Amino acid sequence: MPLGKRAGERCVQLLPDMRCAIFGQPGRPAFCASLRPTQEMCGASREEALAFLARLETATKP
Ligand code: SF4
Structure with a gap:
């Protein structure tokens, strides 16, 4: 992905x-x-990992 990967x-x-x-x-x-x-x-669980990612995405949103 030469242009990067968005959250x-x-x-x-x-x-x-x-x-x-x-x-x-x-x-x-x-x-x-x-x-x-x-x-x-x-x-x-997968659900807990995805929830952690969602929190990171919210916290680092431009
Ligand atoms: S984001 Fe995940 S699937 Fe994509 S290259 Fe990295 S480790 Fe592999």
């Missing part, structure tokens, strides 16, 4: 089963490779 926009590399199509490859964005997930970020 809430699905990454073109995200597979239908929610895996990254370029995981472990050199072309994977440095930001993705450097991300270290935390318990707070992931929560206990």
